[in-house]
Amino acid sequence: MPSIYYFCRGNGFGHASRALAILESLSSAQDVTMFSGTSATAHLRRAGVATTDLGWTDATDHGAAAVRAVTEVLARRPRPDVVIADELHYVPLICANLAIPVILLSCRLGTEAGGPEFDIACAQSGIPFIIPDWEDCHEIPDHLVGIAEFPGPLVREIRQTRGEARAELAVPPQDFLCVLAFGALHPNKKELQAELLRAALGLWQEHGEGLGQLAILCGKQEATQLIGEVITPAGVRWIGYTPDAATFYRAADVVMCTAGTTSLELARNGVPCVVFPGSADDVARKRSAKLHDAGLAHVVTGPVPAESRVLLDDLRAAQALAPSADANLIDWCPADLVLRRVMTTLERAASLGA
Numbered sequence: 001m002p003s004i005y006y007f008c009r010g011n012g013f014g015h016a017s018r019a020l021a022i023l024e025s026l027s028s029a030q031d032v033t034m035f036s037g038t039s040a041t042a043h044l045r046r047a048g049v050a051t052t053d054l055g056w057t058d059a060t061d062h063g064a065a066a067v068r069a070v071t072e073v074l075a076r077r078p079r080p081d082v083v084i085a086d087e088l089h090y091v092p093l094i095c096a097n098l099a100i101p102v103i104l105l106s107c108r109l110g111t112e113a114g115g116p117e118f119d120i121a122c123a124q125s126g127i128p129f130i131i132p133d134w135e136d137c138h139e140i141p142d143h144l145v146g147i148a149e150f151p152g153p154l155v156r157e158i159r160q161t162r163g164e165a166r167a168e169l170a171v172p173p174q175d176f177l178c179v180l181a182f183g184a185l186h187p188n189k190k191e192l193q194a195e196l197l198r199a200a201l202g203l204w205q206e207h208g209e210g211l212g213q214l215a216i217l218c219g220k221q222e223a224t225q226l227i228g229e230v231i232t233p234a235g236v237r238w239i240g241y242t243p244d245a246a247t248f249y250r251a252a253d254v255v256m257c258t259a260g261t262t263s264l265e266l267a268r269n270g271v272p273c274v275v276f277p278g279s280a281d282d283v284a285r286k287r288s289a290k291l292h293d294a295g296l297a298h299v300v301t302g303p304v305p306a307e308s309r310v311l312l313d314d315l316r317a318a319q320a321l322a323p324s325a326d327a328n329l330i331d332w333c334p335a336d337l338v339l340r341r342v343m344t345t346l347e348r349a350a351s352l353g354a
Helices: 014-025 038-046 064-076 091-098 116-125 162-169 190-210 220-227 245-251 261-268 282-293 308-324 337-353
Strands: 003-008 031-036 051-053 082-086 102-105 177-181 213-216 236-238 254-258 273-276
Touching: 003 014, 003 064, 014 031, 014 038, 014 082, 014 261, 014 337, 031 038, 038 051, 064 091, 082 091, 082 337, 091 102, 091 116, 102 337, 162 245, 177 190, 177 245, 190 213, 190 220, 190 254, 190 308, 245 261, 254 261, 254 308, 261 273, 261 282, 273 282, 273 308
Parallel strands: 003 031, 003 082, 031 051, 082 102, 177 213, 177 254, 213 236, 254 273
Antiparallel strands: none
């Protein structure tokens, strides 16, 4: 049975969510061991995936201690047949030194993340380099043309129907349900997350249960970290971080979220959503624009509306897109692509060792 070591970055829940999609496609014929730290470890464990915590934080996962931790795993544990590294750009270089086959996944090119040397090293070594995104969202350096693969975003399929999801959550079919999807509190998004939380609570404080239900996918503790004292208007439910986020997405009439993996997952699964990129980087803004242009999301390019009336109009605009939304108008990464690249990498390693 081929053994796979999967090193997953944290930096929010997006990388861990992608790992869950990939793990679904890996069959029981592969022995997968997960390694991560902080937010990704918590997210994977909530989903029932055994994950070894290597002790890094979201801010230190590219630091010297993280490099040492990965090196010790690869040098001292039983040798894996192949390694998958999700946006931990130094892992392929360690694997190359140890002659361990490796596949690199990343939302960003090294040149976009301040580490062009990683791109160059991958290009020179022939390491499979998958950017699960749309190619036209990136400026590709010459040394990666024809080497980096852009199959489209890789997100999980939500298999529940709306009726099944609502039954599980005990939400009546006729009730309006809005979901506020936060993800982990992120240093680069905290200001935007705070604005969005205040706006959503303000909307329900003004309209109350007459508007319907608002399910917030974070806890009051996290909310207090963002905005201080927290009010809970009628109709608002604090769900906390949950492994059942997809059930809330499918049950929702509309979801509010920041730009990131959640917006891609919602668009791919035909869930009406309002996306707030805020001051996101150029790549994230291009992704959001692509969803908007395809009619898969209502994107608010300016600040979060301070007036409840404007935010309510945004929610209605997202709902209006739903009847004609067709996620197949744009490319998405096949769920089994990483599995196929793993098998190709194993075959290549076997032929070189023959």
